[in-house]
Amino acid sequence: MSVYNFCAGPAMLPAEVMAKAQKELVDFHGLGVSVMELSHRSKEYLAVANAAEANLRELMGISDDYAVLFTHGGARAHFSAIPLNLAGADDQVDYLISGQWSAGAAQEAAKYAQVNRIDLRVGNGLEMTRAGEAGQGAYLHYCPNETVDGVAIFDEPDSDQPLIADYSSCILGREIDINRYGLIYAGAQKNVGPAGLALVIVRRDLIGQAQPTTPSILDYGLLDKHDSMYNTPPTYAWYLAGEVFKWIKAQGGVAAMAELNRHKAALLYDFIDSGDFYQNRVDPSHRSEMNVPFQLANPDLDAAFLAQSQQAGLMALKGHRSVGGMRASLYNAMPIEGVQALVAFMKAFELQHK
Amino acid sequence: MSVYNFCAGPAMLPAEVMAKAQKELVDFHGLGVSVMELSHRSKEYLAVANAAEANLRELMGISDDYAVLFTHGGARAHFSAIPLNLAGADDQVDYLISGQWSAGAAQEAAKYAQVNRIDLRVGNGLEMTRAGEAGQGAYLHYCPNETVDGVAIFDEPDSDQPLIADYSSCILGREIDINRYGLIYAGAQKNVGPAGLALVIVRRDLIGQAQPTTPSILDYGLLDKHDSMYNTPPTYAWYLAGEVFKWIKAQGGVAAMAELNRHKAALLYDFIDSGDFYQNRVDPSHRSEMNVPFQLANPDLDAAFLAQSQQAGLMALKGHRSVGGMRASLYNAMPIEGVQALVAFMKAFELQHK
Numbered sequence: 001m002s003v004y005n006f007c008a009g010p011a012m013l014p015a016e017v018m019a020k021a022q023k024e025l026v027d028f029h030g031l032g033v034s035v036m037e038l039s040h041r042s043k044e045y046l047a048v049a050n051a052a053e054a055n056l057r058e059l060m061g062i063s064d065d066y067a068v069l070f071t072h073g074g075a076r077a078h079f080s081a082i083p084l085n086l087a088g089a090d091d092q093v094d095y096l097i098s099g100q101w102s103a104g105a106a107q108e109a110a111k112y113a114q115v116n117r118i119d120l121r122v123g124n125g126l127e128m129t130r131a132g133e134a135g136q137g138a139y140l141h142y143c144p145n146e147t148v149d150g151v152a153i154f155d156e157p158d159s160d161q162p163l164i165a166d167y168s169s170c171i172l173g174r175e176i177d178i179n180r181y182g183l184i185y186a187g188a189q190k191n192v193g194p195a196g197l198a199l200v201i202v203r204r205d206l207i208g209q210a211q212p213t214t215p216s217i218l219d220y221g222l223l224d225k226h227d228s229m230y231n232t233p234p235t236y237a238w239y240l241a242g243e244v245f246k247w248i249k250a251q252g253g254v255a256a257m258a259e260l261n262r263h264k265a266a267l268l269y270d271f272i273d274s275g276d277f278y279q280n281r282v283d284p285s286h287r288s289e290m291n292v293p294f295q296l297a298n299p300d301l302d303a304a305f306l307a308q309s310q311q312a313g314l315m316a317l318k319g320h321r322s323v324g325g326m327r328a329s330l331y332n333a334m335p336i337e338g339v340q341a342l343v344a345f346m347k348a349f350e351l352q353h354k
Numbered sequence: 355m356s357v358y359n360f361c362a363g364p365a366m367l368p369a370e371v372m373a374k375a376q377k378e379l380v381d382f383h384g385l386g387v388s389v390m391e392l393s394h395r396s397k398e399y400l401a402v403a404n405a406a407e408a409n410l411r412e413l414m415g416i417s418d419d420y421a422v423l424f425t426h427g428g429a430r431a432h433f434s435a436i437p438l439n440l441a442g443a444d445d446q447v448d449y450l451i452s453g454q455w456s457a458g459a460a461q462e463a464a465k466y467a468q469v470n471r472i473d474l475r476v477g478n479g480l481e482m483t484r485a486g487e488a489g490q491g492a493y494l495h496y497c498p499n500e501t502v503d504g505v506a507i508f509d510e511p512d513s514d515q516p517l518i519a520d521y522s523s524c525i526l527g528r529e530i531d532i533n534r535y536g537l538i539y540a541g542a543q544k545n546v547g548p549a550g551l552a553l554v555i556v557r558r559d560l561i562g563q564a565q566p567t568t569p570s571i572l573d574y575g576l577l578d579k580h581d582s583m584y585n586t587p588p589t590y591a592w593y594l595a596g597e598v599f600k601w602i603k604a605q606g607g608v609a610a611m612a613e614l615n616r617h618k619a620a621l622l623y624d625f626i627d628s629g630d631f632y633q634n635r636v637d638p639s640h641r642s643e644m645n646v647p648f649q650l651a652n653p654d655l656d657a658a659f660l661a662q663s664q665q666a667g668l669m670a671l672k673g674h675r676s677v678g679g680m681r682a683s684l685y686n687a688m689p690i691e692g693v694q695a696l697v698a699f700m701k702a703f704e705l706q707h708k
Contacts, residue, residue, distance in 0.1 A: 037366050039362070072431065194390040232541065234588065
């Protein structure tokens with residue numbers, strides 16, 4: 001039986017990447033040791049690290065005006081690092097709130113700067129006109145894909161401020177123009193690699209003036225100067241991220257991923273909308289292509305749905321503990337066959353219990 | 355040909371651990387997915403995480419008075435986190451300086467507290483009597499094993515202050531009485547697992563009053579409250595650390611490791627001291643059992659030594675770029691056969707070039 005893993009994160013990685021990783025786990029390129037046993041300063045590991053950065057730059061069209069940092073700590077590290085690096089303690093900073101993650105980012109930022117919260121959450125949609133209330137702060141932060149809420153902001157907010165975005169759950173999932181951003185960041189464990197790594201892509205003119213109390217491992221200027229090796233980086237996660245970048249290139253790049261992701265999401269949303277047994281309450285113009293939360297009209301069936309889907313090889317469909325219901329995460333690594341299998345299961349479950 | 359990897363870090367992991375990791379990389383316990391693709395909140399992953407902590411507590415005799423934290427960021431993260439968590443900005447803190455790592459810890463701490471540096475480095479030894487100059491600060495920090503310098507402090511400094519120690523390169527390498535410490539910490543990539551994970555073992559009465567600007571991912575009280583899952587932890591590194599802990603138990607525990615480590619180090623130091631072709635300049639009472647730096651009396655032979663040792667399957671013997679020469683790291687995972695092979699090579703090289 002095929003297993004399809006719908007976990008929101010740590011999430012599935014491409015099957016081809018995992019097969020290659022397994023093959024070379026204990027003997028990397030004939031060296032007789034694992035890539036995770038190499039010095040991060042060895043020429044063999046530097047080739048891995050540099051290729052990963054070069055491929056990410058190519059996939060996303062990132063110029064040398066931007067630093068690409070491979071960091072410790074996950075996205076939450078950057079909830080702290082962004083205000084520490086890009087604002088002074090007395091500076092205003094603007095945060096658009098569209099769900100749990102952007103709210104969390106704003107909460108952490110309030111330790112380091114004067115946070116102006118612009119709450120977009122109204123009813124089932126997002127009141128995007130409220131984004132116009134920004135404009136005072138040193139930067140404007142938003143989250144283009146809210147993993148828990150299944151809410152997406154597809155168009156960049158219109159602002160002259162440096163735009164900062166948490167791309168944790170949608171980086172490389174659709175094409176973006178990086179030049180519209182001051183900084184984007186992403187925890188790796190959804191669309192890039194294993195947990196323990198975060199990517200930061202930041203315009204170099206914005207960094208180098210971190211607050212004096214910035215921990216060194218979160219100082220973007222220092223990390224850039226040391227090519228993300230101020231301290232020992234998470235080398236194995238960096239290697240796996242590099243393998244994922246190669247895999248995306250082999251699939252046809254981000255444009256091909258985006259087309260497949262739109263197709264996968266449409267398949268699931270169309271089925272959900274076709275009846276009233278399942279529901280997704282997000283306004284259609286803001287539905288995430290990466291994370292699809294849905295509810296059974298009769299929540300008494302939740303436990304049976306989860307048990308039977310698990311038995312059918314459809315893993316980790318339980319919704320986030322804060323919202324309940326179900327959630328299917330459809331990151332780049334999820335093949336169309338996984339979504340087809342999920343929809344087939346949902347149809348059969350509905351027939352059985354209607 | 356056997357390959358023996360003497361890298362100071364990221365370092366070799368036990369061969370048995372790597373073989374098991376390879377076997378179950380893409381199918382963990384028959385789930386059809388990798389352990390790195392599991393939600394950190396799934397019951398399957400929580401079993402991994404909890405077993406790792408339980409085994410570490412058993413190996414080191416850690417009571418419930420201490421929190422055991424599995425964190426992001428490596429030891430350098432804790433250079434910042436320790437003063438942020440255990441001192442106020444106006445508090446004095448004492449740092450014993452015995453080499454590059456303790457000096458680095460003191461430098462970072464000066465961002466967050468009033469650092470009193472007590473420099474022990476004199477000649478070839480350590481002027482340990484200077485440790486008595488501590489006593490004013492909220493805590494006393496030292497580094498029992500300096501990876502770059504090959505310098506060890508085997509006996510805990512005598513102080514009534516909470517004792518803080520950077521055990522990155524010697525945790526689980528010899529027996530210690532954890533109850534003598536307020537906190538010990540260790541980057542994983544030397545004696546525990548892959549890079550990207552750090553362990554913190556801290557007496558619970560010392561935490562919970564972090565400075566207000568402490569980043570959440572470095573707030574020990576918050577991490578303890580959330581069982582090291584305030585944010586997504588580096589799950590694969592945590593899993594591998596757990597496998598290393600099981601392996602150490604199977605070898606006979608820390609006492610057995612310590613005996614083997616003493617034996618391995620003696621083999622190499624005795625050979626170095628037996629002639630004048632090779633030299634180690636550290637006072638014998640402070641020679642590290644984990645990291646053995648040595649110089650060739652004729653440095654013109656350095657390049658030939660490195661090239662030929664590499665060809666002989668003896669990897670990564672180059673000394674740290676700041677000190678030059680050679681360095682052999684003999685962590686727990688290095689079998690006695692590796693040290694025997696190194697000594698045999700050194701003998702042959704000496705005969706060839708004398």
